[in-house]
Structures are given as structure tokens and as C-alpha cells.
Amino acid sequence: MAITRRYSKKREAIYNALAATCEHPSAECLYQKLKPEYPDLSLATVYRNLKEMVAMGDAICVGTIDGKERFDACSHPHAHLMCRGCGTVLDMELGSAWLAHCRETEDKHTFAIDPYGLHFTGLCRQCMEAAQAN
Numbered sequence: 256m257a258i259t260r261r262y263s264k265k266r267e268a269i270y271n272a273l274a275a276t277c278e279h280p281s282a283e284c285l286y287q288k289l290k291p292e293y294p295d296l297s298l299a300t301v302y303r304n305l306k307e308m309v310a311m312g313d314a315i316c317v318g319t320i321d322g323k324e325r326f327d328a329c330s331h332p333h334a335h336l337m338c339r340g341c342g343t344v345l346d347m348e349l350g351s352a353w354l355a356h357c358r359e360t361e362d363k364h365t366f367a368i369d370p371y372g373l374h375f376t377g378l379c380r381q382c383m384e385a386a387q388a389n
């Protein structure tokens with residue numbers, strides 16, 4: 256029997272806000288964004304819904320930065336660039352050669368690679384410019 260996922264309006268709004276941004280926001284950040292439109296929304300509700308989305312495979316947690324978990328909606332496999340200066344998280348596309356290499360590696364080791372599990376740390380443009388200015 257087919258099970259229809261029934262999401263609340265708030266859940267949908269949280270997911271849509273997450274899918275619409277490339278900022279990899281924290282629960283707090285999404286809460287601040289949605290609060291004007293949903294005045295009765297609580298931070299706990301945003302957090303709980305994000306956790307549920309992660310559990311169902313609709314979203315991922317890209318990591319904990321400055322003590323805050325940062326989230327991303329699941330779209331296509333991609334890697335992340337994480338700024339160790341300010342916590343900015345950018346998407347990095349994985350080319351077809353890289354994806355083919357991943358598939359070969361999965362076969363070789365019989366290992367399922369997480370499609371969002373790769374990340375690099377470094378410095379973003381703002382942080383590089385700030386470092387040069389000093």
C-alpha cells in the first residue's frame with residue numbers, strides 16, 4: 256500500500272526555504288527567515304523538522320560549524336567547500352570523471368559512498384581579502 260507523505264504547511268515552508276538557498280543555513284538562520292511569515296513558528300519546530308528531513312533523506316547536515324549544525328536540501332551529489340575563517344559553506348560540483356572514479360571505487364571495495372560526504376576546508380574570498388588587508 257502506498258504511503259502518502261503528509262507534510263504540514265510549516266514543514267513545507269522549511270523545506271522550500273532550505274531548497275531555495277545555497278547558504279547551507281543553520282536552524283536559527285531558517286527560523287529568522289521564516290519568522291515574519293510564520294509568527295507562531297518556534298526554533299524547536301524548525302530544528303525538529305530539519306532532523307526529520309535528514310532522517311528521511313530529504314536533507315543532509317553538512318557539518319557543525321561554530322557549534323551550529325548546517326543543513327542542505329538533497330538535490331544532486333556534490334561536495335562542499337568550508338571556510339575555516341567565517342564558516343561559509345559553498346557547493347562544489349563533482350565532474351563526470353570524479354563520479355566515474357567514485358563508482359569504480361564503490362565496486363572495488365563494495366562500499367556505498369555518501370553522495371554529500373566530501374568536503375574541503377579552506378578560506379573564502381572575503382577571508383582571503385581580510386587577511387591581505389591586515
Ligand SMILES: [Zn+2]
Binds near residue numbers: 338339341378380
Ligand atoms: Zn570566510
Ligand SMILES: [Zn+2]
Binds near residue numbers: 333334335345346
Ligand atoms: Zn550543498
